[in-house]
Amino acid sequence: MPAPVLEPALDPVLDHERAHLAAARAQLARMRDSAASLDASRASDAVSGEALGATLARRVAALTDDPSTTLFFGRIDWRDPAAGDAARVEELYVGRRHVSDEAGDPLVIDWRAPVSTAFYRASPAEPMGVSLRRRFGVERGELTAYEDERLDAPGGSDEAGADDRAGSDILAAEIERPRSGPMRDIVSTIQPEQDALVRADVATTVCIQGAPGTGKTAVGLHRAAWLLYSFRARLDRAGVLVVGPNTAFLDHISAVLPSLGEARVAHATIETLLDGSYRDDTPKNRRWLVRGADEAQVAVLKGDARWAGIIHRAVWAHVGQPDEALVVPRGARRWRVPAYEVAEIVAELRSRGVRYEAARAMMAQRLAHSVMLQLEAAGDSPDDRVQDSIARSAPVKAYVKALWPQLDAAGVVHRLLADADFLHECADGDLDPHEEVSAVWEKPPRTKGSAKWSPADLALLDEAADCIERTTSLGHVIVDEAQDLSAMQLRGVGRRCSTGSATVLGDVAQATTPWAPGSWTATMTHLGKSDFHLEELLQGFRVPAAVIEYASQLLPVIAPGLAAPQSVRSNRGELDLVETGPDTLAAAVTNAVRHATTTPGSVGVIAVPGALDDIAEALTHAGIGFGRLGADHGDDADHQVELVPAQVAKGLEFDRVIVVEPADIADAEPDEATGLRRLYVVLTRAVSALSVVHARPIPAPLTS
Known part of the structure; x- marks a missing residue:
C-alpha cells in the first residue's frame, strides 16, 4: 500500500505542490477579473447584449474560488502514448x-477533459502513459499530505500502485469523511x-443497478x-433534467452539480415533472393540482401501461363523423365539400400518427384545400393566401369545432374517471369489469x-396531454430510484427524452x-429505451x-x-x-442520539411517521436540537440531527443512523x-x- 506522506516541518515536495496551488489560485483570480x-x-444590439451579459455572469460565477477546498x-506525470518515447513527460x-x-x-486540467481519464483508469497493467499518480490530502483548502503511486515500476507491486481500492489511505479518508449538509461530489x-x-457516449442510454453505497446517484x-462539458452546445440548447424520488432527496443532491460548475440542470420529482x-414556463393547461389520494390497489391499476391505449382511444373518440357537407360562401357562390369527402379526410388524418391538435390544425387546411381545388376547376387562380383565408373563415372554423373539438387533458381524464360507460367504451376489453369499477370515482x-387529482392521476393527465400535443423532449434525463x-x-x-x-x-x-415493474427490462421498455446498456455496481464505498x-440478510427474501x-x-x-x-423506547432513542452526537457528522433518526412526534418530544425535553425532513416539516437549515420518516429516507445518507422499531417500518407497507x-x-x-432500537421483535430475516 502506498503510504501517504504527511505534513512534516519541511517537505520540498509538499512545498512545491503548495506553490503550484498558490499560483493556480492567482491565475484563477486573474481569469475571473478578466471575465468580469x-x-x-x-454588443451590437440589446438582445445580443443581454445574452452576452448572462453568459459573462455565468462565466464569472464558474470562476469563483472556493477557499474550503483546493x-x-x-x-499525473503523463507522456502521450501516441507520441512514442520522444514525448516529454x-x-x-x-x-x-x-x-x-x-x-x-x-x-489545472478539468476532471472531465479526455486526458483526465488516465487519472481515474490508469493501472500498472494498463498505465495509459502515466508513470506516477499523486493524490492529495486536503484540510480547509490547504494541501496537508500527498500519496504517490508508481505505475511504471516493474512487477505491479504495492509500490507500483496495484489496483487495490482499500490501498489508498487518502482515498479511504475522503470516502469516510463525516457528512454534513447536502451531498458532496465524488x-x-x-x-x-x-x-x-x-x-459513456451521449447517445447511449445507461441503466445502473447499484446496491446501497455503490455511488450510483453520484455517477448519474x-x-x-x-x-x-463534452456536448455543451447541444445540451445547453436541449436541456438536462434530474428526476428524483422526493424533495428531500433533491435538497440532498442540490450542491453536487453547482460544485462542479454546472448550475443549469433542472431538478424535479416525478410529481412536479408530471x-x-x-x-x-409550463402552459397552464398542463399544470394540475394534487388534492386527493388513491388506495394502493387503485394506484397500482392507474399505473398500469394499459392506460396508454385507453387514453389514446379516449382522446380520439372526440372526433366525430361528418353527417352533412361543409358549405363555404365565397363571393357570389357557395362551395360544398361533401360529407363523404370530409370523412375521407378525417380517416386519412387519423391514420398519420400525429397528435390530436396537430391533426385538428391540418383539418382546416385540408378542407380549405378541397375548396381551392373547386375554385381552380371553375377557372380561378387562387394562391396560398386564399387557402389560409378559407381555413380561417367562420364556416370552416365552426365546422371543424363541431367535428373535431378542442380538448384539454383534464377534460379527457375527468370524463374517463367520472363516466363508467365512456371508460368501458375506451377500455375496449383492456380492463376487466372489476377494474373498470375500481377506476371510476365513487x-x-x-x-x-x-376534481381532486391523485398522484397516480398525474401520469394519466400527462399521457392525455401528450396525445393532444407533443411533449417537448430534452437532451438528457437522469432518473434516480427508477425502480x-x-x-x-x-x-x-420517457417522453421527456424521446x-x-x-x-x-x-x-x-x-x-x-406496489406498482414497481419488477425488472430493468420492463422498466426500460416502459421508458421507451429498450436499447440500453445495463451495468451492475456491487462495490460499496459508502456503507x-x-x-x-x-442489511443483506434481507436480500434472499426481497x-x-x-x-x-x-x-x-x-x-x-x-x-x-x-x-x-x-x-422506555423514546428514552432509549434519546440516549442513542446523545451518544451519536459526541462525534462529528450527521445523525439520522428514521422511524414511521407516527413515532417521530414522540421522539421529537423526548429530544426537546432532553435539550437536543434537531430538524425534521418531509413535506410538512422540512426547512432549509442544516441540523446535525434529522428526524426522517421511513418513506422519505430513500437516497439520503447520514454518518450515523438510528433506526427505530424496524418491525413497525416493515408493517407500514401494504x-x-x-x-x-x-x-x-x-x-x-x-x-x-447503525443503531437499531426496538421493543418489538426484529423481523425474522434479520435474526439469522
Whole structure:
C-alpha cells in the first residue's frame, strides 16, 4: 500500500505542490477579473447584449474560488502514448475546473477533459502513459499530505500502485469523511468502473443497478456534468433534467452539480415533472393540482401501461363523423365539400400518427384545400393566401369545432374517471369489469376544475396531454430510484427524452412501491429505451461492511438472485442492536442520539411517521436540537440531527443512523415484501454506524 506522506516541518515536495496551488489560485483570480471586466453593453444590439451579459455572469460565477477546498485533488506525470518515447513527460494537475496562465498553458486540467481519464483508469497493467499518480490530502483548502503511486515500476507491486481500492489511505479518508449538509461530489474518488459510466457516449442510454453505497446517484450526477462539458452546445440548447424520488432527496443532491460548475440542470420529482410545476414556463393547461389520494390497489391499476391505449382511444373518440357537407360562401357562390369527402379526410388524418391538435390544425387546411381545388376547376387562380383565408373563415372554423373539438387533458381524464360507460367504451376489453369499477370515482366531481387529482392521476393527465400535443423532449434525463416508478410514470419520463438519451439509476432490491415493474427490462421498455446498456455496481464505498452485511440478510427474501454488495472500506463501521421496553423506547432513542452526537457528522433518526412526534418530544425535553425532513416539516437549515420518516429516507445518507422499531417500518407497507424492501432501504443509510432500537421483535430475516 502506498503510504501517504504527511505534513512534516519541511517537505520540498509538499512545498512545491503548495506553490503550484498558490499560483493556480492567482491565475484563477486573474481569469475571473478578466471575465468580469468585459462589457456586455458593447454588443451590437440589446438582445445580443443581454445574452452576452448572462453568459459573462455565468462565466464569472464558474470562476469563483472556493477557499474550503483546493483547485486540484490529484496529479499525473503523463507522456502521450501516441507520441512514442520522444514525448516529454508532463505534470498534469486534475481538478474541478480548468485554470491556465497568461500564456494559455494549463495549471489545472478539468476532471472531465479526455486526458483526465488516465487519472481515474490508469493501472500498472494498463498505465495509459502515466508513470506516477499523486493524490492529495486536503484540510480547509490547504494541501496537508500527498500519496504517490508508481505505475511504471516493474512487477505491479504495492509500490507500483496495484489496483487495490482499500490501498489508498487518502482515498479511504475522503470516502469516510463525516457528512454534513447536502451531498458532496465524488470527483476525487471516482473509481474506474464508475468513470466508464460517467463518460459513456451521449447517445447511449445507461441503466445502473447499484446496491446501497455503490455511488450510483453520484455517477448519474457526474455524468450530467461530463455530458454538459463534452456536448455543451447541444445540451445547453436541449436541456438536462434530474428526476428524483422526493424533495428531500433533491435538497440532498442540490450542491453536487453547482460544485462542479454546472448550475443549469433542472431538478424535479416525478410529481412536479408530471404536473409541470418544476418549470416556470409550463402552459397552464398542463399544470394540475394534487388534492386527493388513491388506495394502493387503485394506484397500482392507474399505473398500469394499459392506460396508454385507453387514453389514446379516449382522446380520439372526440372526433366525430361528418353527417352533412361543409358549405363555404365565397363571393357570389357557395362551395360544398361533401360529407363523404370530409370523412375521407378525417380517416386519412387519423391514420398519420400525429397528435390530436396537430391533426385538428391540418383539418382546416385540408378542407380549405378541397375548396381551392373547386375554385381552380371553375377557372380561378387562387394562391396560398386564399387557402389560409378559407381555413380561417367562420364556416370552416365552426365546422371543424363541431367535428373535431378542442380538448384539454383534464377534460379527457375527468370524463374517463367520472363516466363508467365512456371508460368501458375506451377500455375496449383492456380492463376487466372489476377494474373498470375500481377506476371510476365513487363520487365523480361535477367539473374537471373540482376534481381532486391523485398522484397516480398525474401520469394519466400527462399521457392525455401528450396525445393532444407533443411533449417537448430534452437532451438528457437522469432518473434516480427508477425502480419505484409505475409504467405510466415511466412513460411520462420517457417522453421527456424521446429524442435524447437517459441515465437510469436504481436498485430492484429497494423497490418500495406496489406498482414497481419488477425488472430493468420492463422498466426500460416502459421508458421507451429498450436499447440500453445495463451495468451492475456491487462495490460499496459508502456503507461499511458491518451495516451492509446485516442489511443483506434481507436480500434472499426481497430480491432472490441479486448478489449482495461488498464493502471495500477498511473500516467495518459500527452496528449496535438495542432492545428495550415499549415504555422506555423514546428514552432509549434519546440516549442513542446523545451518544451519536459526541462525534462529528450527521445523525439520522428514521422511524414511521407516527413515532417521530414522540421522539421529537423526548429530544426537546432532553435539550437536543434537531430538524425534521418531509413535506410538512422540512426547512432549509442544516441540523446535525434529522428526524426522517421511513418513506422519505430513500437516497439520503447520514454518518450515523438510528433506526427505530424496524418491525413497525416493515408493517407500514401494504405487503410483507414491500415492507422488508423499505426496511432494507432504511438500514443502508448509514456511512459510519447503525443503531437499531426496538421493543418489538426484529423481523425474522434479520435474526439469522
